[in-house]
Amino acid sequence: MAIRINKYLSEVSYCSRREADKLIKEGKVTINGEIPEMGAKVEVGDQVEVEGQIVKKSTKQKNIYLAFNKPIGIVCTTDTRVEPNNIIDYIEYPTRIFPIGRLDKLSEGLIFLTNDGDIVNKILRARNNHEKEYIVSVNRFISRDFIQRMSNGVEILGSTTKKCFVQKLGPKKFKIILTQGLNRQIRRMCDSLGYRVQSLKRVRIMNIKLDLPTGKYREITKAELLELNNLLENSSKTFE
Incomplete structure (x- = not known):
């Protein structure tokens, strides 16, 4: 059965669909020696x-699931030639893996890395409503109005x-x-409410x-992975 090239690269655990789309746009992917258009399909053989x-x-590939505490200054990209301070070179994991989602260069904290394209697509779909928690410090005292407006x-x-x-966790922390x-x-x-983030950590x-x-x-434990898969059970994999 024919499948889209970005889905193929995800399913063979080469990269996420988003990264695949980038590679295709840059002309780095070929099918039978030809550079495909976006949305082209891969046939058996x-x-x-x-x-x-x-x-x-x-056929011998084992799925890898890692939890990583990303430092400030490390960039969440798999393109090791473009960015010297990239997450792949920093970790130096012996098997090809890629991050699930991103944390910007100035942020730190928890990020997953894997070679399982299926779980990437489930976690990244915004409509699946998966929670991510952050601790943030800002440059000004936090008002009740700020908390209400951020919440709403x-x-x-x-x-x-x-x-x-x-x-609110402190005078300038939430x-x-x-x-x-x-x-x-x-x-x-x-920024839109007149505050500037000074530190941001995903916890x-x-x-x-x-x-x-x-x-x-560290590796995500079997118990954590079981619970994670239960939470993802009804999640859509459709790329939006």
Whole structure:
């Protein structure tokens, strides 16, 4: 059965669909020696290559699931040639893996890495409402109005953010739990209300909490993975 090239690269655990789309746009992917258009399909027996290297699923491949405490300054990209401070070179994991989602360069905290494209697509779909928790410090004293407005939704990037849980933790520190992942969302929300983020740390993704020193990673446990899969059971994999 023919499948879209970005889905193929995801299913053979080469990269996420989003990364695949980028590679296709850059002309780095070929099907039977030809550079495909976006949305082209792969048939049984086709030879797919990325930058001249044949890509196919290994029957012996083991799925890898890592939790990593990303330091400030590390970039969540798999393109090791473009960005020297990238997450892949930093971790130096012996098997090809890729991050699930992103944390911007100035942010730190929990991020997952895997070679399982299926779980990537389920977690990243915004409509699946999977929680991500952050601790944020800002440059001004936090008012009751700020908490209410952050909770009820803030207009950024031409739309209003979803309602979310926000709790004041200190004069200039708060906790926020999001179920969507717009680009630099928390920073943009704060900016729109006249606050500037000074530190931002992700401390939880769904059922998995940050419990690692900065710069360290660990395997997600079988119990954590079982609970994670239960939470993902009814999640859509459709790329939006």
